[in-house]
Amino acid sequence: MSKELKDRNSISDQYKWNLDHIYADDNSFEIELQKVLQKIEAIKNYKNDFCEDGEKLYNALNEIIKVEEKTSRLYAYAHMKYDQNTKNEKYQNYKNKAMTAYNNLNNSTSFMLPAIIELGEEKLKEYIKENEELSFYEHFFDNIMRQKDHYLSADEEKILALAGEVTQSSENIFSMLNNADLEFPLIEDENGEEIRLTHGRYIDLLKNEDREVRKEAFNGMHGEYEKLDNTFAAVLDSSVKGDIFYARARKYESSLEASLDDDNISVDVYDNLINSISDNLAPLHEYMELKKEMLELDELHIYDTYTPLIKEIDLKFEYEESKDIIKKALQPLGEDYVSIVDKAFNSGWIDVYENKGKRSGAYSSGCYGVHPFILMNYTKDISNLFTLIHEMGHALHSYYTNKNQPYIYSKYKIFVAEVASTLNENLLVDYMLNNAESREEKLYLLNYFLEGFRGTVYRQTMFAEFEKLIHQEVEKGAGLTSQSMQQKYNNLNKKYFGDQLAIDKKLDYEWARIPHFYYNFYVYKYATGYSAATALAEKIKNEGGEAAERYLDFLRAGGSDYPLNILKNAGVNMEKPLVIENAVDKFSRYLKKLKDLI
Template sequence: MSSTKDVKDRNQIEEKFKWNLESMYENDEKWEEDFQIVKKLIEQIKQYKNRVGESGKTLLEVLELESKILRIVENVYTYAKMRKDEDTRNDKYQALTDRATSLMVEVEESTSFIVPEILLIDESILNDYFENVEGLKLYRHYIERIVRRKKHYLSPEEEAIIAQAGELANSPETIFGMLNNADMKFSTITDEKGNEITITHGNFIKLMESKDRRVRKDAFKGLYDTYNKYRNTFAVTLSSNIKKDIFYSKVRKYNSSLEAALDVNNIPVEVYDNLIKAVHDNLSSMYRYVKLRKKVLGLDELHMYDLYTPLVKDIDMEIPYEEGKKIVLEGLRPLGNEYIEIVEEGFNSRWIDVYENRGKRSGAYSWGTYDSYPFILLNYQNNLDSVFTLAHELGHSLHSYYSRENQPYIYGDYSIFVAEVASTVNEAILMEHMISKAKNRDEKLYLLNHYLEQFRGTVYRQTMFAEFEKMIHEEIENGRSLTADSLCRMYKELNRKYYGPDIVIDDEIAMEWARIPHFYYNFYVYQYATGFSAAIALSQKILKEGRESVDRYINFLKSGNSDYPINVLKKAGVDMTTPQPVDNALKLFNKLLDEIESLL
């Protein structure tokens, strides 16, 4: 657990526990060289303005040059941002990130004519180009995705203006990040042993898992009381970000910001609405779990700060990082030897930045570029949750690895709609393994409880987030304003709706919206719930059917962006256009509840 004393400065952490960003750029001078190369290529691509459709050869030249620019600028931006994330207080990398962000905007502006000019090419001429220019066949799906959204693109001049606004449009998220990660300081509380501990983003959940209810309550109040002091700043920052989303949806002629966000990946709005409805239809299962938690903990009143503490009080699963690595490797063996070898390569090649240090960005992520390792940022605490976070982020990284190894650059990434599938497959398979290896009844109960918590946190909680995000966008779309009071009121009522009558909805939880970075990601969070549901279906197939399902799954990981995400998942055996995956996932939730009740 982190305290003021044991959160180290970055230079105090062993090299083997830091990611190897030198594999991207040996030093900052090499980064500067690529920065200047992009500057020159920007001037080069401008020469193609008003020429994109003149011939198939010219079209190919433009697309290849655009790919070259994007490939380099992604390295420039990602390196700078990840260096900044190592210590958000570092002025040097704040400056490099600002420069990289500005360069990204320059690239967007300089290439903004390409899509509108592609849309001016007659479809029959495009087909002729595909048939007669060999290299252009590679870009067929990419161009077809553009043509599908033809009515939502503007003129080249208007697209250039939108691109110029990119840096300004990112301001709300940037301000939130600096306030949340660099400037805010949380209060100090006393732990179970009487030690003074400063609450941090990295240790908050572990404090909430404490067996000592007083510690949980103090941490809960300490965190949210701090957020409450900045309530108006967070409200206007979030409101500004939503206005940005709505602005883009309007200028691109969508009916709503939700439709605009989903259409990028050809996802029907019904998928979003069906998720919320399916979870609403299964809220009784969450109420059942909350009631069980209250009973097992022996509480007259269950509070929001009682949701994370394990139900089995005498199990203390302290799991150091090296042990966590071994558990993950053993648990993921059903995915095959090749998969395990790649995970081991990640451990040995320093893909992972393991421990919290002063100023480090909170949370965890997997990130990188087509040319880099699929890096992982962790803030590892020696608990079960951190082991699952490691498995989760490795799922993202292996997805990135397989996609980049098997797809050309243009399709080497994957849609955010499927982004959470691979990560959650890893978690589900690891959980099944750990439950099967439980040493005794109490350990099995502990793990079952953790699995139930994954459902609560990923299906129920993320769907609650998704519903909140939809509500707050609709508030502004319908001409109403968002204030700290209105945001808190809506958020508290949603908690009441999702958790039911057997828990006290503490006033402090009304401020939780202020600490969720994903509310700045434009309708991202629903994909945790849909991804989890798809992942449960895939993991069950892998464990029950073996090699054939593993092969289908690995092919899914290799697909990248070569097809629409709904189709990629269908090929893997899951149809997300139906409510069945969500319903089936919540049936498993009920089955786990039955199992845990039978053991109590």
């Protein structure tokens, strides 16, 4: 591991995504931006006769959708160029301009939804009967009318649209602080050599066999957030107030209800997750106790929990090796799926390695009409193999949706997005366990699965509960302070981990470094998605090709129906606690397998 990160131009092109597939060059982006801004301005001309008859409604909607598609392409190019190096001012500017275009579009189309609502369901049915082409927008209309009590007048919608740049600033400020401004300290590795602590290296360092390295990495990471805790608290407080502002403006009972209603999901689904997991913490406590025993520790700290229990096995994977494993693991999904994965690996879809200034973490992104893209910060640790197959799940979901749905229905909801990614992880676990060559390797993989479950279900549910608590506090009229969030976070760690974990003071600052807290009740979808993915993976394993085809139909559906309906068609009912309970049962079964092998 080198002391400092490489510059981007030092990394081979074969390990970079090719954003030229979106625009040939920056000049093409700038030319398209000006054209789109003109088209956005021209949309206002539809306002006066938008719903005058079915033909005018159809033609106006088509034009608006075309402009939105072009705007989304601008933003995709700009934000991915920016994420390559968050210190590059040119692409910071591009991203800001693309976001401004989005806000201008929201402003120009603010008349649209109130006009459709005012037209009413009966008149819409009449228009569709007279103009069959309008039936194309039937689900779109249904979703609008479902939420009609939460839309405002055209002038009020315009004000909300204008507020967009202000309410989005919290996430942007956090991103700049977290990715560009924070510099983590140099720490000593197990050989006494200094290395730079980074977001990308952090988890690898927590898996180091040397406990002092783990401890120093943990303290070094959270120490930087502790130094700026009041700033991070103010930024998160601003973000939460933005969520509440929109919820109250749209006449929802709470920001949680407002967020979930976009997916047509009730608050009961969210509460069911927290309650079901809260009632099933015993397996997690049992697992933590086992870790403490196997690591021969008097006290188990959070920086110990990432350490592999089986030290004799050092599972590292070169990137090329990971590609091969992933293609084999995904064979149950069929030849077509695997062929697309192979294309993704070899056609400029993936930005593989960390470089100076690059955005931390991993994601799949893109735009309609162009293949998806994947951002990685790949290291050879097994976690990156799982991250890669996870993001590939998102990418293939987008690919199948875009190939089978028009743009208006290409945006599948986040609620179902995590199903595609975590199902891939389930298949990878099964493949690697079936092909493990030794008892030690099986032990390692079982432990890895349990760790993944802990992070995806238990940890994200804890995050979901924290997010609910901080929104409720602000809704009651209080402001968020670092002290109040430290206390809430401390209480939740004690609840979820029990007496098995010693809570370090610096762990109380972990909330400050979680970007998903700026995504308005996003994190619960990891846990619900994992539970649904577990059920679907079991169906594919037990039923074979027929279940796999139903799953591909799930990927193809995109946003053409409501998320819960799409999942039901695939064979999973997320309104019942049984799905979550079955996922916890799998955790318990794998924990028993681990104990039996020990």
